[in-house]
Amino acid sequence: MEVTQDLSFVHLVSNASVLVQLVLGLLLLVSLMSWWYIFLKMFAIRNEIRLTEEFEDAFWHNQNLNELYKYANSSSLRNQGALERIFAAGFVEFVKLKKQHGVEANAVMDGTRRAMRATYQREMDRLESHLAFLASVGSVSPYVGLFGTVWGIMNAFRGLANVGQATLAHVAPGIAEALVATAMGLFAAIPAVVAYNRYAHEINRLSTRFDSFTEEFSNVLQRQP
Amino acid sequence: MSATVYYEPNKLPAGILALLVHSIFFALLYFGLNWNRHAYLPATMTVQLWSSLPDEVVAPPVIPKAEEVVPPPQPEKIVQPDIVIPEKKKPVPVPVEVPKPKPEIKKTAPKAAKVAKPKSDTPKLGKQNAEARRIAEQQAALQKAEQARQAEQAAAIGRVVDEYQAKIQAKIRRNIVMPPNVANDARAEFMVTLLPGGTVLNAVRLKSSGNTAYDDAVERAILKSDPLPLPPDATLFYRFRELDMVFKPTE
Known part of the structure; x- marks a missing residue:
């Protein structure tokens, strides 16, 4: 009977039904993409945190805003952090408004804040890109895997109905190959969920950092003659 | 302010790392399941024993059969010395011992008598009696062997019956x-x-x-x-x- 049942992974997948194979393929693709984004975001966020720290350091040690602006603009696009862009946008707007005569101090500050706000939102959008993908992979792929498993088990039991004397050995391979789909779904989902939570937390921290910087920078600008 | 052009760093390293993670995962799956498959093998071996065990149980008793057939000659060997002893003590013990074999082997007695009559010497008579006894003993031994064979057959049948009863029990117990x-x-x-x-x-x-x-x-x-x-x-x-x-x- 089933003395030498080959239960290797390759055998299981190649013997699975077409739908289960499709589900497995989809999950593999999704998992690859989610891992790609995980690493992409990991590098991006780490880079962002480093640049933010560097610029904050420079900002608090250098009281000359013009020099700071030069410093912020001199760095290449790659080394330009979100905070530098916010600073540059606010400073440029402030200088422009100051040059125009007859603009009230309050209006200057409002314009500067709006400019910083816009850049801040654009930066946040950039930082949060792909996070939604990770979130949906984390929540949906277990269900997709479960769907493949249910389908595979359905097939296994349907095959069982044709066998007179049913033993566990008749169902076991079918269930095993069906469970590969669940394993695949979980493999895609777990890292995605962990990464999403971690990155969301880190981006949240960055965002409060940007917010407080905006406020502090506004104060600094207000004190400018 | 080229805010719309973003530099997404490390696209390639990220892709390579993602592929690496997946290859590790699949290697783990592949070797993990392979390892399990080896672990299954002993289990399937025990399943095989179910069907082959009863046959093996039958086989060993066949050898004792041959051994048990051999013993019957042994009683003959033991009997012969008994006969030799009376031959030596011809005068006295013969009349006492002769009546004993007669009732035992009346069927074979006529043959012995026919052979004995022409030669009327008394010592020869004793010898003839002894020969008759020997024949009788041999026949008895044959009978014994036959009985033993019948017993063997009965035992074989019993063994088959036991084996199939065990098979029936096993089949029911499995269910x-x-x-x-x-x-x-x-x-x-x-x-x-x-x-x-x-x-x-x-x-x-x-x-x-x-x-x-x-x-x-x-x-x-x-x-x-x-x-x-x-x-x-x-x-x-x-x-x-x-x-x-x-x-x-x-x-």
Whole structure:
């Protein structure tokens, strides 16, 4: 009977039904993409945190805003952090408004804040890109895997109905190959969920950092003659 | 302010790392499952034993058969010295000992008498008597051998019957779906009536185990095991017409 049942992974997948194979393929693709984004975001966020720290350091040690602006603009696009862009946008707007005569101090500050706000939102959008993908992979792929498993088990039991004397050995391979789909779904989902939570937390921290910087920078600008 | 052009760093390293993670995962899956498959092998070996065990049990007793056939000559050897002793003590013991063999082997006696009459010497008579006795002993030995053979046959039949009873028990036991909370000392006795061919006619519970769930499980297993294995020799069927079987959860 089933003395030498080959239960290797390759055998299981190649013997699975077409739908289960499709589900497995989809999950593999999704998992690859989610891992790609995980690493992409990991590098991006780490880079962002480093640049933010560097610029904050420079900002608090250098009281000359013009020099700071030069410093912020001199760095290449790659080394330009979100905070530098916010600073540059606010400073440029402030200088422009100051040059125009007859603009009230309050209006200057409002314009500067709006400019910083816009850049801040654009930066946040950039930082949060792909996070939604990770979130949906984390929540949906277990269900997709479960769907493949249910389908595979359905097939296994349907095959069982044709066998007179049913033993566990008749169902076991079918269930095993069906469970590969669940394993695949979980493999895609777990890292995605962990990464999403971690990155969301880190981006949240960055965002409060940007917010407080905006406020502090506004104060600094207000004190400018 | 080229805010719309973003530099997404490390696209390639991220892709390579993602591929790496997946290859590690699949290597783990592949080797993990391979490893498990080797672990399954012993289990399947025990399954094989189920079908081959009874045959192996039958095989060993065949060898003792040959050994048991050999012993009958031994009694003959022991008998011969007895005969030799009376020959030496010709005068006195012969008359006493002669009557003994006669009642034993009256059928062979005439032959011995015919041979004995022409030669009328008394010592020869003793010898003839001894020869007659020897023949008688040989015949007795033959009879014994035949009896032994019959006993062997009966034993062989008994062995076949035992083997198939064990097979029937094993088949039924395999089909028992154990209900929970069955005491280890539960003991259900059933009488199973069979038709030729192994079809189960009915199963009557003789003694309940005290646990109705277990009784029902056993009864269901008996009916589910239809047809039961029977020896190929149809003449043995009378031994299987009604089977008294005891089922214990620990077996």
